[in-house]
Amino acid sequence: MTVIVRFAPSPTGYIHIGNARTALFNWLYAMQNGGQFVLRFDDTDVERSRQEYADATLYDLHWLGIFPDQVKYQSQRFDIYAAAVEKLKAKGLLYPCYETEEELELRRKIRRSRKLPPVYGREALSLTEEEKAAFEAEGRKPHWRFLLPNYATDPLKPRSTKVSWVDIIKGKQTVDLASLSDPVLVREDGTYLYTLPSVVDDIDLGITHVMRGDDHVTNTGVQIEIFKALDAEPPVFGHHNLLTTASGEGLSKRSGALSIGGLREDGVEPMSIASLAVLHGTSENVVACHNMAELAQHFDPATVSKSSAKFDPDELVTLNKTVLHGMSFADAQDRLGAHGVSGDRAEEFWLAVRGNLDRLQDAAGWWRIVRNGPAEAEPLSEEDTEFLRTAFDLLPDEPWDKNTWKAWTAAVRESTGRKGKQLFTPLRRAITGRDSGPELADLLPLIGRESMLARRP
Ligand code: GLU
Numbered sequence: 001m002t003v004i005v006r007f008a009p010s011p012t013g014y015i016h017i018g019n020a021r022t023a024l025f026n027w028l029y030a031m032q033n034g035g036q037f038v039l040r041f042d043d044t045d046v047e048r049s050r051q052e053y054a055d056a057t058l059y060d061l062h063w064l065g066i067f068p069d070q071v072k073y074q075s076q077r078f079d080i081y082a083a084a085v086e087k088l089k090a091k092g093l094l095y096p097c098y099e100t101e102e103e104l105e106l107r108r109k110i111r112r113s114r115k116l117p118p119v120y121g122r123e124a125l126s127l128t129e130e131e132k133a134a135f136e137a138e139g140r141k142p143h144w145r146f147l148l149p150n151y152a153t154d155p156l157k158p159r160s161t162k163v164s165w166v167d168i169i170k171g172k173q174t175v176d177l178a179s180l181s182d183p184v185l186v187r188e189d190g191t192y193l194y195t196l197p198s199v200v201d202d203i204d205l206g207i208t209h210v211m212r213g214d215d216h217v218t219n220t221g222v223q224i225e226i227f228k229a230l231d232a233e234p235p236v237f238g239h240h241n242l243l244t245t246a247s248g249e250g251l252s253k254r255s256g257a258l259s260i261g262g263l264r265e266d267g268v269e270p271m272s273i274a275s276l277a278v279l280h281g282t283s284e285n286v287v288a289c290h291n292m293a294e295l296a297q298h299f300d301p302a303t304v305s306k307s308s309a310k311f312d313p314d315e316l317v318t319l320n321k322t323v324l325h326g327m328s329f330a331d332a333q334d335r336l337g338a339h340g341v342s343g344d345r346a347e348e349f350w351l352a353v354r355g356n357l358d359r360l361q362d363a364a365g366w367w368r369i370v371r372n373g374p375a376e377a378e379p380l381s382e383e384d385t386e387f388l389r390t391a392f393d394l395l396p397d398e399p400w401d402k403n404t405w406k407a408w409t410a411a412v413r414e415s416t417g418r419k420g421k422q423l424f425t426p427l428r429r430a431i432t433g434r435d436s437g438p439e440l441a442d443l444l445p446l447i448g449r450e451s452m453l454a455r456r457p
Contacts, residue, residue, distance in 0.1 A: 003035025005209050007061075007068075008198065010042040011053035013253025014261050015060050018213070018243040021277040025211045025240055027066045028278065028299040031292065038205055039068035043075045044192045060260040064270045065292050072205065074197050081192055084200045084230055085185070088146065093229050094185060096142030097124035098135040120145070120181035122155055144186040146196075149225055150177035163221045168238040169301045170214065175221025183222050199223050203232040211301070214239040240304050241281050246312045258313065267359025269327075271295070272319040281309025288322035317358060325355045332360060339364040345446055352442035366438065370446050373455050374433020384426045385457050387416055391427060392456035398449050405441035430455055 005026040009019055030037045039061065043049035054073070061068065074081075088094035097120075099107075108118040124145070127135075135142075150161035161177040185196040202210060210220075217239050227234040244250055251258055263273055272288060274295055279286040282303040289295040329347040332354070336346060339361055353366045368375070380388070391412045396404060409427070413419055428440060431447070444452070 001208060003030060003033040003208050004038065004206050005030050005035060005211060006038040006040050006202070006205065006207050007066075008040040008042050008201075008212070009057055010045065010048070010194075011050060011057060012045070012048040013053055014256060014259040015057050016251045016253060016256075016260065017258045017263065017273060017277050018251040019253070020060075020064060020260055020273060021240065021243055022212055023061060023066055024064070024274055024278050024295075025238070025299070025301070026209075028292070028296045029209060029211060029301065031296045032299070035208075036069040037066070038070045038072060038207070040072045040201055040205070041074060042194060042198065043073055044194065044197055046075065046191075049075070056261065060264075063264060064260065064274055070205070072201065074201065077197070077201065077204075078192075080204055081197050081200050084196060085144070088185075088229060089144075091229065093147045094144050095125060095147060095182075096132065097145055097184075098127070098132070098140045098142055099124070117179060119179070122147075122158075122182065125155055141188040143184050143188050145182040146185050146222070146226060146229070148177045148180060148182050148222065150180075163224050165220065165224065165234070165237055168209070168236055169211070169240050169304045170217075170238070170306065173217060173220070173237075173239070175218055177221060177225070180218065180222065195219065195222060196226065199226045199230065199232075202235060203227065203230060207235050209236045209238065211238040211240065213242050215242065238301050240301075241306065241308050243277070243281065244308050244310050246310055248308070248310055263316070267320070267361055268316050269320050269323045269360070272316055272323045275319055275323070276311065276316055280311050280315070281305050286315065286319070288319045288326070290323065290326050321358060324357045324360060327354060327360075332363075335360055336363060339367075341367045348442075349446055352446065353438045356436075356438045369432050369434075370443060371451070373451065374429075374431075376433060377457070378429050378433060380426070380430075380457055387418060388426055388430050388457050390416055392430075392453065395449060395452055400445040400448065402441050402445065405439075405444045408444075430457060 007023040007026050009015055015023075027037055029035070039058065041049070041054050041057075043054065058071065085094060104120070107121060107123070111118050111121070147155060150158045152159065158178045162174050163177060164172060164174045167173045183195050184193055186192055201207075220237050220239070224234045242250060245257070256262065260273065271290055274292070275289045276286060278295055278299055282305060284298050284300070284303050287298065289298060329350045332350055333346070336342065336350060341349065341363055349367065349370060350363065353363055356366075357363055394408065394411045394415060396408055409423065413423060416423070425435065428435065428437070431440060431443070431452070
């Protein structure tokens with residue numbers, strides 16, 4: 001059996017790192033099993049869905065390293081949902097209800113006051129044909145509910161009915177259908193809620209594994225019954241914990257917080273995001289993986305924690321440094337070129353600076369320092385000026401290599417008597433204008449003698 005997974009965002013905003021977690025779980029699972037990945041846009045809500053968000057989602061997924069085998073839009077598949085609706089109606093499993101929201105709220109209040117669970121009491125099942133016709137004549141349109149199989153023979157006498165599945169992330173899960181209202185599948189205006197189209201698509205596209213956030217556990221209990229009602233075998237389910245902010249708030253597409261596009265603009269590398277999104281909230285250590293194959297080796301659905309996973313965006317900064325430190329020139333080359341870093345010294349330069357970067361674009365600043373010197377000359381004490389002049393006068397002739405720095409500073413130490421910080425801090429400042437940065441032994445051959453002499457105070 002070929003594993004087929006899907007990621008099913010609604011295109012109502014830009015995807016964030018929590019959505020990336022779901023997408024990556026599915027992508028890595030498909031990778032591990034030689035499977036396929038379907039991107040399905042849940043855009044039945046035509047008011048809130050926008051093509052611009054779907055396009056941005058696809059762009060973000062590609063940028064992260066996820067390349068869907070198929071892309072589907074629910075808005076283009078209404079006819080198969082209509083066929084499923086007819087099938088459920090024919091089986092007597094989808095029934096029309098005419099209550100308004102106010103009437104339903106009143107009923108819930110009454111049930112609560114009688115200490116009954118505030119679920120729908122299936123009053124519409126008792127409507128006669130005349131009563132229905134009267135509602136229609138009044139101009140009311142029905143919404144349609146799925147009859148949950150939580151009764152023996154009389155739906156008006158629901159009883160505890162447990163639906164269980166072995167969740168590949170959470171282990172055995174159970175939902176009691178007696179605790180739920182019959183879900184509305186079709187609204188008064190004929191539009192679909194998420195519940196039915198999702199099942200119909202999962203059947204039609206041959207989805208074998210559904211991995212999604214654990215806010216969908218209850219839906220799964222209901223959807224398993226809809227699969228069965230449509231004569232289909234339910235897929236394997238897995239529900240992962242959700243990423244939350246450090247203060248415990250959920251991430252939302254609407255707030256735009258921690259969106260993939262925003263993180264990209266901040267210079268966070270895709271593999272930093274992917275490493276965190278997948279490994280945080282699991283018993284695995286969060287390590288910076290350099291590519292998807294490496295991340296797939298660390299990913300195991302069974303290691304995901306049961307509780308929500310608070311995360312601190314500062315972790316991304318740390319991961320980003322590690323990802324950049326291990327990034328080959330081949331992987332960085334195009335983007336470096338876009339920042340003006342190119343030519344036959346570009347690789348040597350990249351290898352010298354990559355271990356000192358928070359963001360790839362910061363390499364451009366070091367490139368300017370190497371080529372043109374520090375942006376501003378530091379004010380120097382008279383003693384340091386004197387020291388630096390002596391030091392620069394001792395610069396050896398070219399050719400220079402990685403040993404030049406050692407030989408030069410040994411000669412400076414010998415001649416000036418300075419050592420340690422006293423020796424190195426003024427040299428580093430004069431050469432780079434900064435107090436820390438890449439190894440000067442690596443930078444010196446890139447700078448060259450002429451450019452070094454131009455830095456003599
Ligand atoms: N559109 C749903 C969501 O974003 C999909 C849930 C699912 O994977 O079935 O929550």
